[in-house]
Amino acid sequence: MKPLAGLRIADFTVHAAGPFCTHMLSQMGAEVIKVETALRPDIFRKPHAVYGRQGPATFDQVSSNKLSVRLNLKHPEGVALAKKLVGVADVAAESFRAGVMARLGLGYDILRDVKRDIVMVSVSSSGQTGPESHFAGYAPLFGAWGGLGYLSGHADGPPVEMRHVMDHSVGMHAALATLAALNRRRRTGEGCHVDIAAREVASSLVGDFLTAASAGVSVGRMGNDDMARAPHGLFPTADADRWLSISVSSDAEWKVLAGIIGQPQLADDPRFATQAERHANRRALDAPIGAWSARQGGEAAAERLQAEGIAAHLSWAASDIVADPHMRARGAILDIAETDGKIRAAIGHPARFAGDDAPGITRGTPALGGDEDYVYGELLGLSRAQIGALVEDEAIY
Amino acid sequence: MTDKPLSGLRVIERATGVAAAQAGRLMCQMGAEVIMAEPSGGSPLREAPPLLPGGQSALFTYLSLGKRSVVCDPVGPDFQKDLHKLLAEADIFIDDTPVADRTGLALDEATIAREHPHIVHLSVLPFGAFGPKAGWKGDEINLIHAGGEGFLLPNGLTADLFPDRPPLKIAGHFAEMQGGTTAAMAALAALWAGQGQFVDASVQDANVAVGAFAIQRFGDGSVEHRLTRSFKFGGVIECADGYVELLTLETRQWLGLIELLGADDWAQDPELADEVGRSARGAEINQRIRDWARHRKVEDLVAQAQTLGVPMARYNAPEQVLTGLQETARGIFATIDTPDGPVQVQSLPFRFGPDALPVRGTLASLGADQSILSCQPGRRATA
Numbered sequence: 001m002k003p004l005a006g007l008r009i010a011d012f013t014v015h016a017a018g019p020f021c022t023h024m025l026s027q028m029g030a031e032v033i034k035v036e037t038a039l040r041p042d043i044f045r046k047p048h049a050v051y052g053r054q055g056p057a058t059f060d061q062v063s064s065n066k067l068s069v070r071l072n073l074k075h076p077e078g079v080a081l082a083k084k085l086v087g088v089a090d091v092a093a094e095s096f097r098a099g100v101m102a103r104l105g106l107g108y109d110i111l112r113d114v115k116r117d118i119v120m121v122s123v124s125s126s127g128q129t130g131p132e133s134h135f136a137g138y139a140p141l142f143g144a145w146g147g148l149g150y151l152s153g154h155a156d157g158p159p160v161e162m163r164h165v166m167d168h169s170v171g172m173h174a175a176l177a178t179l180a181a182l183n184r185r186r187r188t189g190e191g192c193h194v195d196i197a198a199r200e201v202a203s204s205l206v207g208d209f210l211t212a213a214s215a216g217v218s219v220g221r222m223g224n225d226d227m228a229r230a231p232h233g234l235f236p237t238a239d240a241d242r243w244l245s246i247s248v249s250s251d252a253e254w255k256v257l258a259g260i261i262g263q264p265q266l267a268d269d270p271r272f273a274t275q276a277e278r279h280a281n282r283r284a285l286d287a288p289i290g291a292w293s294a295r296q297g298g299e300a301a302a303e304r305l306q307a308e309g310i311a312a313h314l315s316w317a318a319s320d321i322v323a324d325p326h327m328r329a330r331g332a333i334l335d336i337a338e339t340d341g342k343i344r345a346a347i348g349h350p351a352r353f354a355g356d357d358a359p360g361i362t363r364g365t366p367a368l369g370g371d372e373d374y375v376y377g378e379l380l381g382l383s384r385a386q387i388g389a390l391v392e393d394e395a396i397y
Numbered sequence: 398m399t400d401k402p403l404s405g406l407r408v409i410e411r412a413t414g415v416a417a418a419q420a421g422r423l424m425c426q427m428g429a430e431v432i433m434a435e436p437s438g439g440s441p442l443r444e445a446p447p448l449l450p451g452g453q454s455a456l457f458t459y460l461s462l463g464k465r466s467v468v469c470d471p472v473g474p475d476f477q478k479d480l481h482k483l484l485a486e487a488d489i490f491i492d493d494t495p496v497a498d499r500t501g502l503a504l505d506e507a508t509i510a511r512e513h514p515h516i517v518h519l520s521v522l523p524f525g526a527f528g529p530k531a532g533w534k535g536d537e538i539n540l541i542h543a544g545g546e547g548f549l550l551p552n553g554l555t556a557d558l559f560p561d562r563p564p565l566k567i568a569g570h571f572a573e574m575q576g577g578t579t580a581a582m583a584a585l586a587a588l589w590a591g592q593g594q595f596v597d598a599s600v601q602d603a604n605v606a607v608g609a610f611a612i613q614r615f616g617d618g619s620v621e622h623r624l625t626r627s628f629k630f631g632g633v634i635e636c637a638d639g640y641v642e643l644l645t646l647e648t649r650q651w652l653g654l655i656e657l658l659g660a661d662d663w664a665q666d667p668e669l670a671d672e673v674g675r676s677a678r679g680a681e682i683n684q685r686i687r688d689w690a691r692h693r694k695v696e697d698l699v700a701q702a703q704t705l706g707v708p709m710a711r712y713n714a715p716e717q718v719l720t721g722l723q724e725t726a727r728g729i730f731a732t733i734d735t736p737d738g739p740v741q742v743q744s745l746p747f748r749f750g751p752d753a754l755p756v757r758g759t760l761a762s763l764g765a766d767q768s769i770l771s772c773q774p775g776r777r778a779t780a
Contacts, residue, residue, distance in 0.1 A: 001590070003586040003587050003589055003590035004586055004589060004590070005590075007589075020607075020609070024582065024606075028583070028586045043646075043647075060613055060616070061609045061610070061612065061613045062609065126723055127723070127727055129726070129727060129751060130722075130723045130726040130727045131722055131723060131726055132703075132722065132723040133723075135703050135708075135710075136650070136703070136706060136707075136708040137708055137710065138644050138646065138708060140632070140642045140644050140710075141642050141644065141708055141709070141710040143642075144640075144641070144642040144710040144711060144712045144713065145710045145711070145713055145718075145721075145723075146713070146718060147713050147714065147715050147717075147718040148567065148568060148569075148571075149633075149642065149712050150640075150712045150713055150714050150715070151568035151569065151715070152551075152565070152566075152567050152568040153551070153555055153565070153568075154555065154559060154562070154565065157555050157558055157559060158554050158555060158558070158633050158635065158640055159633055159640050159712040160550065160551045160552075160553075160555050160565065160567070160633070161551070161552055161553050161554075161632055161633055161642065162567070163546075163549070163550075163552065163626070164607075164608075164609075164610045165546050165571075165575075165604075165607045165608055168606070168607035168608070168609060169574075169575055169578070169607050172575065172578050172579055172582060172603075172606075172607060173578055173746055173747060174747065175582050176423060176578055176581055176582040176585065176747075177745075177747040177749070179582060179585035179586055179588075179589060180402035180403055180427050180585060180749075181402055181749055182589060183402055183403060183406075183585060183588065183589065184400070184401075184402035184403075184404075184749070186589075187404075187405065188400070192749045192750055193749070193750065194747060194748070194749055195747060195748050195749075195750075196746065196747040197727070197746055197747070199723070200724075200727075200729055200743070200746035200747075201746040201747075203718050203724075203729075203743060203746070204574075204743055204745070204746040205569060205570075205571055205574050206568055206569045206715075207459045207742070207743045208447060208455045208456040208458075208459040208460070208569065208570075209447060209455070209568070209569060209715055210715050210718060210719060210730075210741065210743060211449075211455045211458055211459050211740050211741060211742055211743075212447040212448075212449060212455035212715075213715035213716055213719060214715075214719055214730075214740050214741030215449045215450055215455070215737065215738065215740045216450065217447055217448070217449065217450065217455070219447060219715055221568070222568075223565060223566075224538060224563070224565060224566050226536070226537070226538070227446035227447060228445070228446050229536065232536075232538060233538065233563075234538070234542075234563040234564060235563075236563070243542070243548075243563050243564060245538045245539045245542045245547070246539075247536035247537075247538050247539055249536065306532075306533050306534065309534065310534070311523075311533075311534040311535055311536045311539050312539060313533075313535060313539040313540070313542050313543045314542065315542040315547050315548045315563075315564055316542060316543060316544075316545055316547075316548055317545065317548050317611075317620050317621070317622070318545055318608075318611040318612055318614070318615035318620055318621060319615060319620050320545075321544075321545050321605055321611075321612065322612060322615055322616075325528075325529055326524065326528040326529045326530040327528075327601075327602070327605065329527070329528040329529060330525055330527060330528045330597075330599065330602065332599070332601075332602040332605060332606075333605070333612070344613075344616030344617070345612055345615060345616050346612065346613075346616065347605060347606050347609055347612055350579050350582065350583060350598075350602065350603060350606050351579060351580065351582075351583035351596055351597060351598045351599070351602065351603075352525070352527065352596070352597035353583070353586075353587060353590075353594060353595075353596055353597075354506070354510070354594045354595035354596070354597075355587070355590060355592060355594040
């Protein structure tokens with residue numbers, strides 16, 4: 001049985017970060033009921049412009065497994081039905097701007113009256129409180145606010161934009177916090193309102209730099225360099241745009257690498273004798289390693305370095321990841337049949353559990369409102385006539 | 398909330414890398430008692446940069462504040478006795494020992510499951526504990542590339558300025574931190590299930606998971622590339638005194654941008670009525686934004702933009718994050734006394750009520766809590 005089997009989540013989240021949180025919980029066995037409306041579908045559910053070209057929806061991965069119901073939260077009966085749904089749930093998750101749920105009549109105080117021990121999870125750009133809690137934001141802005149963007153980049157270049165991994169990292173942290181809150185509920189009987197601030201997730205990922213800066217240490221952008229390891233970076237291979245990452249952590253590893261690249265004398269060169277010396281003279285290592293790597297096939301070079309105990313990996317595109325026997329063996333990547341019959345590669349689960357290593361995805365994207373018979377009928381006990389009347393009145397819409 | 402969510406949990410952590418230590422940090426800051434079982438020389442993280450002026454590791458400070466420390470040396474005579482004593486009284490065991498070394502140390506899945514069936518045994522490794530690459534080593538730069546995001550960075554301005562340079566990593570330990578957060582999440586899920594079990598977390602898997610859109614789009618028929626994964630306008634914009642990020646994805650935000658720039662001609666232009674049309678003329682739009690922003694101050698620009706509903710943020714330097722209006726109002730940084738003097742440490746990026754979880758505790762010196770090993774057993778885990 002999956003670890004979260006039996007847990008139920010009323011999922012009001014939209015876009016990327018919030019849905020990724022409930023996606024993680026779904027992959028570990030929670031029943032996630034996605035609340036949607038035809039009035040304003042999740043922008044990711046339909047084809048939309050991606051980097052300037054009209055592309056297909058990017059909805060499938062994070063909505064797989066989830067159940068879908070339509071619910072018009074602008075309609076009083078829709079709000080009443082939302083409360084009924086929360087009444088049978090363990091968790092209510094949302095990712096609107098701070099204050100929107102309260103304006104809809106679904107704030108934490110109200111949900112707590114509906115279900116005394118509800119765990120409400122709010123994912124937002126800047127948190128539920130504070131002077132900037134109303135700020136609009138996306139992943140690149142979270143990275144900018146949090147210092148992660150400022151610190152990423154070439155030493156001689158500008159800051160770097162964070163992309164959807166930033167959103168999804170927020171979702172991952174939200175899933176962790178949700179489980180912690182549930183753990184506390186089990187112990188104390190109390191629910192709570194979990195407040196995840198995306199910009200705080202960004203800054204927490206460079207918390208060590210912030211602590212250093214608070215003591216007056218100067219920290220800045222440093223490209224692909226590590227603060228101690230050398231050689232360290234990306235090196236060209238025989239194939240265009242196939243880059244080999246290499247990280248050397250000890251003098252012993254450096255000696256081995258110097259031999260592999262056919263320059264054993266470099267191991268005795270005083271400029272490179274210790275980690276501190278190598279780091280100070282690291283730019284002088286780029287050319288000899290690059291000259292060797294540029295003659296190698298990337299995968300073979302990575303395997304050879306790993307066999308000799310040196311951390312190395314090719315810079316992989318999605319096409320490499322989905323074809324990887326290792327990822328497939330772990331169930332981290334699998335093929336899934338979509339509702340339209342199309343087979344696509346998907347991410348199987350976030351980790352492997354000895355108790356149950358079955359795939360974390362068992363069905364594809366739900367149709368909008370595709371699970372109303374089960375949710376409104378079986379779970380909430382509404383009759384067909386009651387459901388029909390709510391549809392007629394556009395409370396279910 | 399008066400008590401932290403993981404109060405009462407005991408965690409044993411054997412961490413040489415950031416990912417495992419991050420998993421322990423998250424649990425510790427949420428109230429678990431986390432005991433680092435360190436080799437006699439201490440965890441290598443104690444020496445890891447960035448360093449504070451007195452030489453203490455800021456990374457270790459951040460990752461380990463509030464944790465306890467016992468020396469439990471794998472090559473020492475009492476390793477088995479001491480470790481098993483610790484595990485007998487713990488709920489979660491976090492371990493990043495390489496797979497090849499586990500059996501010899503009796504730290505393998507089967508032994509732990511047999512000796513301590515109650516425990517959630519959380520393995521945190523670069524490529525996981527199972528599969529053809531389970532024995533592979535991976536540092537941050539290898540893992541950000543094994544997970545797919547490395548290949549896709551940088552985009553936008555940096556990619557425009559340096560098109561011939563190799564891909565660029567995210568600052569710090571982004572990939573390893575994803576691995577640690579994901580591992581902690583998985584361990585709490587296992588704990589929720591109410592039975593001890595082995596949980597196999599992989600930093601690579603975690604990064605592929607957070608890179609979900611790349612896998613999704615591959616399934617839809619496109620392989621993303623850093624030089625084409627750019628928003629066609631907006632992005633990193635240079636101002637007179639720093640950089641801002643600008644991103645308008647919705648039409649109402651675009652209309653706000655028009656107002657911000659006073660670009661009435663754009664409002665009249667039918668070609669710019671939708672996102673695809675705007676993107677087709679992205680270079681022209683961006684040139685005008687850049688020319689306009691270059692002589693303006695970041696603070697003025699961000700205030701005006703957010704008032705108009707235009708998503709814009711300052712690229713904050715670390716000291717600006719530490720003193721930010723929002724960060725200060727939410728109380729996310731605490732001043733902690735360390736042997737190197739007072740430093741600021743961020744609380745967790747989530748809270749369980751109106752207030753940030755307090756950052757408490759000291760930085761344990763190596764073996765500071767050795768007396769734990771001589772305590773009488775009196776506590777049995779509840780997992």
